[in-house]
Amino acid sequence: MPVYLKDLPVKPELDFIADDDAFARFQLVPDIAALNWPADVVRQWIWDHGTNDHFLRDYAALDLSLLNWTLEKVPTDDFMTLVTGVSDGDAIEEYAANHHYWMELKNKAKGTVRSAWEDNGTWVVPPVAIACCLMELSGAGLHLIEGRTRVGVLRGRQRAGLNVAPKHLVWVGRKRGSEQERSF
Known part of the structure; x- marks a missing residue:
């Protein structure tokens, strides 16, 4: 039976987002x-x-019920052209243009962001992407669902010649039971 985002329950209204018991x-x-x-x-x-x-x-x-998730290492070059939803189409480039600001802002909320980028050249939490074919987009690449700021910071750092790892962990959704595979 198909499952669509609009049909799923939403999180309860909380005083703060980091309520781990409510998430559990x-x-x-x-x-x-x-x-x-x-x-x-x-x-x-x-x-x-x-x-x-x-x-x-x-x-x-x-249809969210079709998705199977794997944690994959994706090359930096793939992120330089990665697309996201049309409603947020320019967001990644906006974050890239001000990558230092966004890294510092995220570091204030989660104190390990700056050190992860400076020491390891990557993010703390892997972003979420799906195979482009699930969005009926051309190409065999990935479509970014969540992580626009992280990918923007990566692009900005890469263009500025700052420390960026050659590969990054990403949650990748592919159609359940499909033979879609990508070797990294």
Whole structure:
């Protein structure tokens, strides 16, 4: 049975987002648990953005029950042309143009962001992407669902000649049971 973002339950209104007990309970909601997705993907896509108008519009036709997730290492060059939803089409480049500012802003919220970039040349939390073919986009690449700031920081750092790792971990969604594979 198809599952669409608009049909899923949303997180309860909380005084603060970092309520780990509420998130743990949310993962047990039958419609969420039935997806059988990794916690990182549920948190970033459904928990954090399940009510985001841009997400609801851009991914309205995507059957979420078809997605199987793997944590993959993706080359830096792939991120230099990665696309995101049409509603946020320019966001990655806006973050890239001000990568230092956005890295510092994220570091204030999560104190390990700056050191991850400076020491390891990558992010703390892997972003979420799906195979372009699931969005009926041409090419065999990836479509970024969540992580526009992280990818923008990566692009900005790469263009500025700063420390950027050659590969980065990403949660990649592909059609369940498909033979889509990518070797890295």
